[in-house]
Amino acid sequence: MLHDPKRVYVFDxxxxxxxxxxxxQLSTSEKIEIARELEALGVDIIEAGFPVSSPGDFQSVVEISKAVRNPTVCALTRANKGDIDAAVESLKYARHPRIHTGIGSSDMHIKHKFNSTREEILERAVEAVKYAKKSVEDIEFYAEDAGRADIHYLAQMVEAVIAAGATVVNIPDTNGYCLPNQYGDKIKFLKESVKNIDNAIISVHCHNDLGLATANSIAGLQAGARQIEGTINGIGERAGNTSIEEVVMILKTHQQQIDLFTNINTKNIYEISRMVSTQMRMPVQPNKAIVGGNAFAHSSGIHQDGFLKNRENYEIIKPEDVGFPSASIVLTARSGRHALKFHLERLGIKPDKAELDEAYKNFLTLADSKLNITDADLLSLVDSDKFVS
Structure with a gap:
């Protein structure tokens, strides 16, 4: 399969x-609604569920397979025939089905999760890929806890599963353990040392336990991975997964330096962020990058002044690029005259310098005691009758 070497596939x-x-937990109908929005967003692969885990998860994969046309629909399995059979059955309506199977690759998992040996785990990995390949052409293999795995054993495993038919190899930092340079070096080693690596796409799947999921994902892409796995708003197990909107906007903002692209329609980001937050009843923290309520809010006087002179002084992303309603100048006790003047003019009031100085003095007194400054408060600071035409 030929791939544009600069294209990054987005796996949601x-x-x-x-x-x-x-x-x-989401109902099947809620999942379908989100899946359709993910399709409109332009994601390449939707991981729709873990079919063997419950009848509800199985049915969700079935219904999502029917509901979307363009994205690949992916079903997760462990490395055993029962899981794979359930996944194959759940994907029977998918136009582009993918089985995502795998097993632990670190000695920690091999010894303490599977009570096994490297040799036995390698054999199980290969058997799972071969078995899944009998039913579905597109097979992704995950080497769980690859972040802590011995690099030479990991390379051996990756080479073996590609030889068995894997089209994508997922190198998860399951516990969010790696530093960006460590994770990038791991991907680079696989890219340079696995002889059949060009027969598969390398995928990065990072968790955020140390707050490094996005940084690690970018490091992996720079080292040669071409699929990014993550979630909207960075939700997920424990501290969450890589935030898809962050990776997408990093690649867009640093297009010249990184020279990679996705097919994501970034103007849909804010809308789907809000949908996922509402459906999953998980508020987005106000200071969350890209989609947080304060992501484009300016409250410091120095920042406000610079922003009002030229928005690029303090904005590297335009709100409209991600579908965000608009940037905002928030009035607080730290705001300056420029911000107050901006809001008064927004209300149709154009004070001269003396009037602005007096209004600003009164404003600071008010802002020290009141958290939210309203338009009515602003009008009380000036003789608004004087400005009525």
Whole structure:
């Protein structure tokens, strides 16, 4: 299969890994609604669920397969025939089906999760890929806990599963352990050392336990990975997954330096962020990058002054690029005259310098005691009758 070497495929696991957050279970109809928005967003792969885990998850994969046309629909399995059979059955309506199977690759998982040996785990990995390949052409293999795996054993495993038919190899930092340079070096080593690596796409799947999921994902892409796995709003197990909107906007903002692109329609980002937040009953923290309520809010006087002179002084992304309603100048006790003048003019009031100085003095007194400054408050600062034409 030929791929544009600059293209990054976006694999969304909001409906699988994202839904593993306690209290965030979705109904099938809610999943379908989100899946359709993911399709409109332009994601390449939707991981629709873990079919063997429950009848509800199985049915969700079936219905999502019917509901979307363009994205690949992916079903997760462990490395055993029962899981794979359930996944194959759930994907029977998918236009572009993918099985995502795998097993632990770190000695920690091999010894303490599977009570096994490297040799036995390698054999199980190969068997799972071969078995899945009998039913579905597109097979992604995940080497769980690759972030802590021995690099030479990981390379051996990756080479073996590609030889068995894997089209994508997922190198998860399952516990969010790696530093960006460590993770990037791991991807680089696989790219340079696995002889058949060009027969598959390398995928990065990073968790955020140390707050490094996005940084690690970017490091992996720079080292040669061409698929990014993550969730909307960065939701997921424990501290969450890589935030898709962050990676997408990093690539767009640094197009010249990184020279990679996705097919994401970035203007849909804010809308789907709000939908996922509402459906999963998970508020987005105000200071969340790209989609947080304060992502484009300016409250410091120095920042406000610079922004009003030229928005690029303090904005590297335009709100409209991600579908955000607009940038805002928030009035607080730290705001300056320029911001107050901006809001008064917005209300049709154009004070001269003396009037602005007096209004600003009164404003600071008010802002020290009141959290939210309203338009009515602003009008009370000036003789608004004087400005009525």
């Amino acid at each position: 696991t909001t409906l699988r890994d994202g839904e593993q957050v306690p209290g965030c």
